[in-house]
Amino acid sequence: MIHKALGAPEWLAKGSVYQINPRTFSPEGTLNAVTKELPYLRDMGFGTIYLCPIFRADNSENRDNWSDRQKKYGTQNPKNPYRMNDYFSIDEEYGTMEDLARCVRECHRLGMRLILDLVYFHIGPHGDILKTHPEFARQDAEGNTINGPWHFPAFDFNSQGLREYLWCNMVYYISVLDVDGFRCDVADMVPLDFWVEGRRRILAVKPDAILINEGTNGNSLVTAFNAVYGFSWHSKLYDVLVEGRSVSELRDDWQEVQKKYPVGGYILRDMENHDTTTDWPDRIENLVGHDGMDLIQTLNYTMDGIPMVYCGNELADQARINMFANRFYSGRYSMTDRSQKAKATPAAQSRQALMRQLNQLRKEDPRYSCGKTVWLETDKPDDVIAVCRGHEGKHIWFVGNARKEPTVVTLNEAVPLTGERTIARGGEQVDSHTFKLEPYGFVIIRD
Secondary structure (H helix, E strand, C coil): CCCECCCCCHHHHCCCEEEECHHHHCCCCCHHHHHHHHHHHHHHCCCEEEECCCEEECCCCCHHHCCHHHHHCCCCCCCCCCCEEEEEEECCCCCCHHHHHHHHHHHHHCCCEEEEEECCCECCCCCHHHHHCHHHECECCCCCECECCCCCEEECCCCHHHHHHHHHHHHHHHHCCCCCEEEECCHHHCCHHHHHHHHHHHHHHCCCCEEEECCCCCCHHHHCCCEEECHHHHHHHHHHHCCCCCHHHHHHHHHHHHHHCCECCEEEECCCCCCHHHHCCCCHHHHCHHHHHHHHHHHHHHCCCEEEEECCHHHCCCCCCCCCCCCCCCCCCCCCCCCHHHHCCHHHHHHHHHHHHHHHHHHHCCHHHHCEEEECCECCCCCEEEEEEEECCEEEEEEEECCCCCEEEEECCCCCCCCEEEEEEEEEECCCCEEEEEEEEEEEEEC
């Protein structure tokens, strides 16, 4: 039996998500700095802002309770944004609850949405709620707190009291702060029935609120979540673009994912995020250049799913950033220079124009959000990405070179590709089936 996914409200399904880690978004690193940039982001065409965790973090210097990654990168910052002590308070690093409320109001004034990051699998070792309810954390037979894989207390979801506490937290931000939903950290590690009830409660307050699963459980799309993460998608893109692996591996991965997920299920398609910019050897802008990143962004907007763009990508940002670095503990890392908008370097200017165009196409053309995806056969299956999106008899075609050397590719398709050239970066259609592509060049055609 094929189950049907919950789907997503139009504002998410037909839009794009812009992820912001406030501490690396700008040198200021505050919520007010984010609010100041919202008109610009709206003008770029982004409709949904997703904020990484901004709640009061644990500032303990005891490294026994630091995650391995937190220690690895050497910033010496005791605050890990995914190790928090109080879900009902904003960390002073970012500002105040009123600053968050102001950010939400400005989003809504501009016709945008804002979602927060929930981290419910674990809590900081000095979490306020554990002082009054130590039983909310998992305990061994001797009553000692059990830490999760990141070395801080894991919640015990057998506790009904814990569940009520966290559901109240969800409803608080939906009702009092008027946020539009949540991205749920490692949601597959939390019982699915918890999220089902959480969804019921937030929808009772705001019927078009959403939940995004930072996980890959297809069943969650049927009962609780509007979208899941496409981890394997961005990993395979990395393998193909950076490591030189065959495009056929990307196609095979896409096909496997399609088999796992219910009809109508949405996948977030990103390339960079707070994790990858921390853990990968360098920024994608540096590994494959601006042309390579143009190709990736355009492909993610063309494929089925919901595109997610990491803060700074719209500026072709090359800064080496890290989720454990901030303005107080920068180490060898830096923050995104938002003044690149005004400097208008060729790469930043070109990327901003591309993102505006992609966001506009996604809003105005239902083929980008509703079209069925079909991979096309070519005479360069290892090197060229070629897909078609079809909806109500109309089509768009994407043909892109995944290599840093130029190529000429012929599509093995019976139907000729004819129509309007919507976007072309280093790509030229020679005839109805043949394309000449520069390194990382691509063409989008629609009939």
